[in-house]
Amino acid sequence: MTTVAVFGARGRMGREVVAAVEAAPDLELGAAIDAGDDRGPVADADVVVDFTVPDQVMDNLRWAIGQGVHCVVGTTGFTPERLDTVRGWLAEAPGTNAIIASNFSVGALLMMKFAAEASRFYESVEVVELHHPDKVDAPSGTAVTTARKIAAARAAAGVGPSPDATATQLDGARGAVVDGVHVHSVRQRGLFAHQEVLLGNPGETLTIREDSLSRTSYMTGVLAAVRAVGDRPGLTEGIEDLLGI
């Protein structure tokens, strides 16, 4: 039996994770911690899952790794610098591991893979992410990861930047730019989590779209990471390998 703790347990994702852990026959819930709670009980868990906020997750991770608790992290905001910091903490705690993924849904992982692959064949590519208006970060972690994967695929294939003659603009009109890829964020009541990757060549376009319709879409991936994290030394970025994607 693996004992699992949850940081962010009263949040939208945390509640879903608590329910998924309680329903899994091989997992038991050790602690359900939210803002302001004593995180001490987490030290007795085998794995802690963090779905909190970008400005709190690093402190939770530093503490949990120091306690020798494996970490599965879905919270967004991980820059390359933050990932390096986590690698450093893990190096000082041999035998303690972490998996960090900006998205745990099968559809989103496939969308990112297909988008990166397709982007080698198109002059133009831009990312549009659409989320519920209660989301505190923009662009989404998934959109940032997608843009980075697209940029890496295009660089490896020798594809140049997307053409863009914009000479004057209102601030923000062309979105954020992540590794040279434009990323646009929509926040709208009624939506949950959606993303389109728009690709274009002379005379043709391709749109790759993924829709997460409920937070249950992430639970297969989260539980797979919980079960695997103890056997994956150091830091694992993304869960594609775990799901065979």
Ligand SMILES: NC(=O)C1=CN([C@@H]2O[C@H](COP(=O)(O)OP(=O)(O)OC[C@H]3O[C@@H](n4cnc5c(N)ncnc54)[C@H](OP(=O)(O)O)[C@@H]3O)[C@@H](O)[C@H]2O)C=CC1
């Ligand atoms: N990787 C993935 O597949 C997915 C990632 N996410 C990401 O997960 C994160 C959480 O999203 P969501 O659940 O919607 O957000 P919520 O705001 O609903 O939940 C976050 C929870 O964390 C609590 N919290 C804040 N600080 C701490 C702390 N130091 N320790 C413990 N708990 C804390 C908050 O409490 P309070 O409100 O009182 O501050 C809140 O209850 C976001 O970064 C989101 O982008 C979301 C979906 C899927």
Ligand SMILES: O=C(O)C1=N[C@H](C(=O)O)C[C@H](O)C1
């Ligand atoms: O905040 C959310 O809801 C989501 N956050 C993640 C992100 O920023 O990519 C994953 C998904 O898009 C839902």
